[in-house]
Amino acid sequence: MKTVWISALNKSAARVEAVAATLRKYGLQPAGHAWTDDPAKLAWRAAADAFEAARADLWLILAEPAELALPSVRYGLSLFAAVLRQRRGVDVPTAVLWQGAPAAALPPLLDGALVLDETSAWAAKIVARVNKAAAPVASDFRFAVLGDERLGQWFEIGPRSGDWDGVVFGIAGADARIDFQAVGPAGGLPEKTVLEFAQQGLTLEAGEQTFDAWAVRNRIDAGSSCYVRVNGCPEAVLFMPYAEDGDADATVLRLC
Structure with a gap:
């Protein structure tokens, strides 16, 4: 039986129970949690760990316009999505269920999510999506987030293949700052x-945003990573291989 992991943004028990009951009627096993909006404590990470422990097959977000308007909620959802993608190596099937017509834009890292309306035959679409093979991650980089309330929030960056002659990593947003960086084996803080x-x-410009950046020249390959500790919730991150002449393509990920 396929498992659908529910993230309820508005914590409405009645809505969760109704959605779970519908999923059961379609032969799906519901599991999940009420979303905790506390990125300072990496609350989203506990939910991602629970998703993995449940071996969930699809992530279903019960959308709420007021909650999705909060940068902190959008940030947490973005990191949840990024971590699942890195752990599974595929674009984890994701759906966003509205109580009516979609009332807010999704965070960019959820652009590929299936957008559904509770007034339509949404459960049948969930069944079709969960039984479709997940697409492998197409990017040539690794991007994950590690840490906890004690260790802090660490971004992990590296290539999926080949190697980089170092890493440049930057953040945009007044409420965030980089305070440490490290290099070590991939998959865990050294x-x-x-x-x-x-x-x-360092100061970098990309589009209309300014990024405060740090850099390191250690060679990074598929088995190693650069780790950057960030305080706060950056609106966006930028990273790229270090290039002596500055001629390297940068990746920018909007998180809010």
Whole structure:
């Protein structure tokens, strides 16, 4: 039986029960949680861990316009999506269920989600989506978020194949700042690190946004990563391989 993981943004028990009952009628197993809007404590990460523990097959977000208007909620949803993608290596099937017509734009990292309306035959579309093979992640980079309330929030970046001659990582947003960086094996924070030609206080422009960036010249391959600790919730992050002449393509991910 396929498992559908429900993230209820508005914590309405009646709505969750109704959605869960409908999923059961269609032969799906519901599981999930009430969304906790506390990115400072990485509350979204506990939900992502629970998603994995349940071996869920599809992520179903019960949308609420007021909640989706909050940058902190959008940020948490974006990181949840990014972590699932990195852990599974595929674009995890995702659906957003509205009580009527969609009333707010989704965070960019959820652009591929199936958008549904409770007044339509939404459950049949969930069944079709959950039984469709998930597409492998198409990007040539790895992007994940690690840490907890004690360790802080760490972004992990690296190539999926080949190697980079270092990493440049920047953040945009007045309420966020970088305060540490490290290099080590992929998949977990290193106990110690040696940085080569580390740089701080760089300023980069991309589109209409300004990014405060740090850089390091350690060679990074598919088995290693650059880790950057960030305080706060950046509106967007930018990263790219280090290039002596500055001629490298940057990736910009909007998180809010």
